Amino acid sequence: MSSDVSTRPTAPQPWPFGKPGTGMFRNDRSRLENEVNLRSCGLLHPRAAEFHTETLQGLDPVEIMTYPVYRETYALVAEHLGVDPGSLVLTAGSDPALDLIVRSFPLARIVIHTPNFGGWAKFAHIGKQTIDHVAPDPDSGGFRLADLLTALRKGPRAIVVVTQPHSYTGQVHDAQELTDLARGVGEHGSLLVLDTAYLAFTHGGEELVRGVAGQPHVLRVNGFSKGYGLSGARIAAVVGHPRTVNRVFDLDPEAAVSGIAMALLRAALRHDEYFQAIRDEIRHLRERFARLVESAVPGWRARESGGNFVAFDVPDPAQARAATSRLLRHGFITRDMSGLPSLPAAVRIAVADEPSALRVVDILGDWSSGR
The missing domain is CATH 3.40.640.10 (Type I PLP-dependent aspartate aminotransferase-like (Major domain))
Incomplete structure (x- = not known):
């Protein structure tokens, strides 16, 4: 039996709306299991x-x-x-x-x-x-x-x-x-x-x-x-x-x-007073966290910060890369800023609460000591 329906592939139709889009701003990020995002610097305090x-x-x-x-x-x-x-x-x-x-x-x-x-x-x-x-x-x-x-x-x-x-x-x-x-x-x-x-x-x-x-x-x-x-x-x-x-x-x-x-x-x-108390706690913890990291990792220097994070100048980009990778393996997402203007080797870490801040210090200390 013959059929009038062609089995030949159909030629692609021209796109009728000018230059096709690239989808450059499509966001496909997913959360890691048990992640603590200290890169985006949102307020993550348990209270x-x-x-x-x-x-x-x-x-x-x-x-x-x-x-x-x-x-x-x-x-x-x-x-x-x-x-x-x-x-x-x-x-x-x-x-x-x-x-x-x-x-x-x-x-x-x-x-x-x-x-x-x-x-x-x-x-x-x-x-x-x-x-x-x-x-x-x-x-x-x-x-x-x-x-x-x-x-x-x-x-x-x-x-x-x-x-x-x-x-x-x-x-x-x-x-x-x-x-x-x-x-x-x-x-x-x-x-x-x-x-x-x-x-x-x-x-x-x-x-x-x-x-x-x-x-x-x-x-x-x-x-x-x-x-x-x-x-x-x-x-x-x-x-x-x-x-x-x-x-x-x-x-x-x-x-x-x-x-x-x-x-x-x-x-x-x-x-607001409830959240102000949280922010005050983070502001004081920020200064303590900066000093603890400086003590735990020789050569790291904290910049003064008015945010809920601390930026550290570190000795070289390889060290920044290794430190952020070690933190990621423990579930802490941080930002390696190395190579940006005035930041040849640098890491930014948000301050969420005391337990997570102290855990980050311990991980960095272990990494610095080769443990």
Whole structure:
């Protein structure tokens, strides 16, 4: 019996939508069994876990079954940050906040200290913006805000980014430095963005940024992942002059913010003293942890940090690689920063709680001693 159906392979059809995508930002990471992620620097303290477990157990189903409402959350965040609710934009984490800022203010350049949070490079790529990388001071290895101004003045208007404290080294800039930078950025007609993801762990941190936040050419991105243990909830706030944040609202920023995330944040902010006690504990433990590691591993030097982590300069990249590999075999994920500007050989380790910090010290001590 003959058939009119051809068995020949069908020729591939042309892609009708222009250049095919590459899927470059697809995330396929999975968790390791019993891992302790000290690389991402989220708040992993067990008392924070207990708090969020209790909150979720008492969560009103209306937060899941109905569309979110925002007013109560805006009021609490505004009170927490000492601003008017009209100065805030809630976003589904810091990454979407950066994306919204880049799209709301499509300036040709982003001027930023390097190394820095990778989200800026990602959204600059998406927005086809140029990144002007500003390296640390070659002598001190620290970052100078005056160097950002020097780079800014060499070209057209730009987004100037400062992380306070710095997300790789923990360096903290003083209030006068920020004031001088904000003045220079304003005179240039550019936009200053302060990323304060780790500021909750900086002693007197809010006072350091209060003098510049709220100026018409300044935006602050404040995530709640690090200070409140809400990395998985994905919630942050953009803070600025109402006229400036209205540009961000034109891109419908709230659509991805879930009712569950806001309920978790409201519960945490209503018990801020509970989380402040955790942060105070981590801040003190951070200094102890730095000294213990320096004693356990000869040649390692801790940098001063305003975050919930410590960056260590180590003698050579091979040592950094071997140490982070040993920690990984014991379930601790850390960051080998070797080869980044001003960090020829370096390791960053978050401080979660006392038992895990002391365990990391023991593992590094054993490794250093050849055990």
